[in-house]
Amino acid sequence: KALKSFEDLCSLCTRHGRRPLMRHSVQCKCLGADESCFANFIATAATGEREDAMLIATLLVRPDVAPLIASLAADVGHAFMRMRLSAPRDIETHSHDLPKTLH
Template sequence: MKGSHPVGQLTDLDPAGRVAVAAFRGDGRELCPAPLRDLCALCARHGRRPLACHGAGCPCLGGDEACFARLIELAAGGEQEEALMLAMLLVRADLAPLAVALAQQAALALRRGPAAPSGTIH
């Protein structure tokens, strides 16, 4: 399947990238920050083609997964044009700016660490 060919290992990613790929795969998504869940949903609903993921326990990093993790990394670093180009590989072009905005928010949330349960003050 397109996008599923291994391009690396999960260990190649930083911790935030591993969390992002786990969410992209659907593993523990309900525990992830809302912007990351929203970005995953956007990719699933409006992907340019069906996006491919490896299984939850697989140590491989597929092409689509690597693109997703890199999108978040670039958006976090303020590299808007590069992030936009990657977003256009994942979702329809008209939704790519939204994907970049969600990726920025997701990156910020991932940097803050685990979300507190509802009703809890940090």
């Protein structure tokens, strides 16, 4: 169910987005503005802040689609929480080894 919710969320954002969402290459180590907004949208929806999630959703898609993607984002966020995803702990120790990317 979580994968289907994520697929539907991405599909709806792509089809009904106010503009194309920008993303970085898979190999890129930085996080873009749209990627950050999308991640914060999912986190906001998953923590039960429905009104704030709806507000963010209206920035991403048409208003009539916003309730649907807010619900899907909550489902996806809950799945991520169950997976106990976390950032790598040693990112600072290896940051000097990463190639610099200019955008």
